Amino acid sequence: MDQHLLLARVRSGDAAAERELYDTHVDRVYRLAFRLTGDDALAQECTQDAFVRAFGRLDEFRGDSSFGTWMHTIAASVTLNALKKVKRINARETDISAADAVTGVSRRAEPDLKVRLRQAINALPDGYRTVFIMHDVEGYTHEEIATALGVQEGTSKAQLSRARAKLRDALADFAGEWAS
Amino acid sequence: MSDTQNDDKFDDFLRIAARDYNAPPATPRAEMWARIDAARGAQRGATVVPIASARRPHLLRWTAIAAGMAAMLAIGVALGRRSTGGAIATPSVATGAGTTRGTRTATSSAPHAPNVPNDYSTGTRSPRTDRAGEQRVVSSVDQRTPVEIDAAAALPYRLATLQHLGQTEALLTTVRSNARAGQIDAHVAKWARDLLGNTQLLLDSPAGDDPQLKRLLGDLELVLAQIARLPGPGGIRDTTDFDLIEQAISRHDVLTRIRTTIPAGRVPVGS
Numbered sequence: 105m106d107q108h109l110l111l112a113r114v115r116s117g118d119a120a121a122e123r124e125l126y127d128t129h130v131d132r133v134y135r136l137a138f139r140l141t142g143d144d145a146l147a148q149e150c151t152q153d154a155f156v157r158a159f160g161r162l163d164e165f166r167g168d169s170s171f172g173t174w175m176h177t178i179a180a181s182v183t184l185n186a187l188k189k190v191k192r193i194n195a196r197e198t199d200i201s202a203a204d205a206v207t208g209v210s211r212r213a214e215p216d217l218k219v220r221l222r223q224a225i226n227a228l229p230d231g232y233r234t235v236f237i238m239h240d241v242e243g244y245t246h247e248e249i250a251t252a253l254g255v256q257e258g259t260s261k262a263q264l265s266r267a268r269a270k271l272r273d274a275l276a277d278f279a280g281e282w283a284s
Numbered sequence: 285m286s287d288t289q290n291d292d293k294f295d296d297f298l299r300i301a302a303r304d305y306n307a308p309p310a311t312p313r314a315e316m317w318a319r320i321d322a323a324r325g326a327q328r329g330a331t332v333v334p335i336a337s338a339r340r341p342h343l344l345r346w347t348a349i350a351a352g353m354a355a356m357l358a359i360g361v362a363l364g365r366r367s368t369g370g371a372i373a374t375p376s377v378a379t380g381a382g383t384t385r386g387t388r389t390a391t392s393s394a395p396h397a398p399n400v401p402n403d404y405s406t407g408t409r410s411p412r413t414d415r416a417g418e419q420r421v422v423s424s425v426d427q428r429t430p431v432e433i434d435a436a437a438a439l440p441y442r443l444a445t446l447q448h449l450g451q452t453e454a455l456l457t458t459v460r461s462n463a464r465a466g467q468i469d470a471h472v473a474k475w476a477r478d479l480l481g482n483t484q485l486l487l488d489s490p491a492g493d494d495p496q497l498k499r500l501l502g503d504l505e506l507v508l509a510q511i512a513r514l515p516g517p518g519g520i521r522d523t524t525d526f527d528l529i530e531q532a533i534s535r536h537d538v539l540t541r542i543r544t545t546i547p548a549g550r551v552p553v554g555s
């Protein structure tokens with residue numbers, strides 16, 4: 105169904121239209137939330153929150169971009185804020201449990217490529233990681249990323265380039281995997 | 285091979301290798317839609333603008349949130365009654381207008397639909413008898429003082445907070461006693477997630493303006509977040525998880541603080 109018509113029906117209170125709009129966009133929103141959080145419960149909460157906010161603020165959607173792009177802007181914002189909150193709670197827990205934890209275990213280089221890649225992606229600065237996940241993992245264009253994150257397209261490209269460079273360094277031991 | 289070709293090969297390799305990074309499962313569409321639908325029902329329920337809201341516009345938003353919370357608390361009450369054998373009083377507070385959709389979803393598992401008192405005049409007319417004994421219909425324009433309005437407006441948040449603390453007490457008591465027995469109810473993590481959401485809502489609401497309550501809710505947020513991360517049904521549980529949760533409950537003394545916050549006897553019912 106034509107997006108404008110569907111949105112008009114949603115604005116008029118059509119519950120079936122609301123469900124249709126949700127069904128059209130939920131997969132991509134949920135996938136993004138899950139990729140960024142790695143946690144099903146949190147990804148579901150972020151997805152739900154994003155849709156509730158989007159439906160509640162539908163009057164603000166002017167149609168300059170596609171609804172999907174607008175939806176992903178909200179989803180990215182909700183998810184990244186949730187991640188910050190989780191980090192804050194985790195930091196407090198670390199403070200609390202630090203007295204009980206056994207420390208001083210030295211880190212060894214992880215021999216498994218997949219595990220090392222995972223660690224490397226997790227270790228990326230938040231901005232690089234978000235752009236990398238959105239572009240290289242979930243296939244968003246730089247235009248979509250720029251709109252969703254409120255940055256210039258050039259910034260998105262630069263952050264992606266830096267993310268890849270950091271990952272290349274982190275995976276230097278495995279250069280044979282792609283050089284051959 | 286040139287550096288550029290090497291970089292391109294790495295980029296291609298990276299895209300393929302990273303596909304498994306936080307690979308999402310199938311989208312739980314129906315589950316999420318049910319919760320979104322409930323929240324939307326609460327949102328719609330707050331679209332009637334009462335006369336007095338012109339002086340307190342921000343409370344309209346929180347009325348909507350409180351109505352949504354009330355629906356979530358209904359589910360929490362039902363779970364609490366099931367786990368404590370009905371020891372917790374069922375809240376019964378008058379509802380806000382137009383929560384039909386949210387109420388329908390909430391009452392699917394709750395014995396009652398808890399409500400939030402509508403403290404604002406909606407311009408409805410009530411009959412009054414004048415000195416001559418004749419009934420005279422007058423407009424119920426709000427004539428309360430700002431202090432009275434604030435006190436009345438704070439009531440739903442206080443009630444919601446007390447009800448929420450009751451449910452949280454039930455969860456923590458359940459977790460603690462089961463952990464000591466060496467087992468945890470499979471649905472405790474989900475229960476904790478629901479309560480965690482309510483806790484965060486309360487922290488961001490006028491209920492969080494009270495410093496003592498804010499500290500308690502902040503500590504509960506921490507404890508509930510730990511419980512919420514327990515594996516669900518079929519997952520592998522580590523005794524360390526239980527130890528950490530027990531330590532968090534004891535360290536923050538949350539159970540004692542909850543019990544001293546909730547008035548003795550039943551959770552008060554809104555007038």
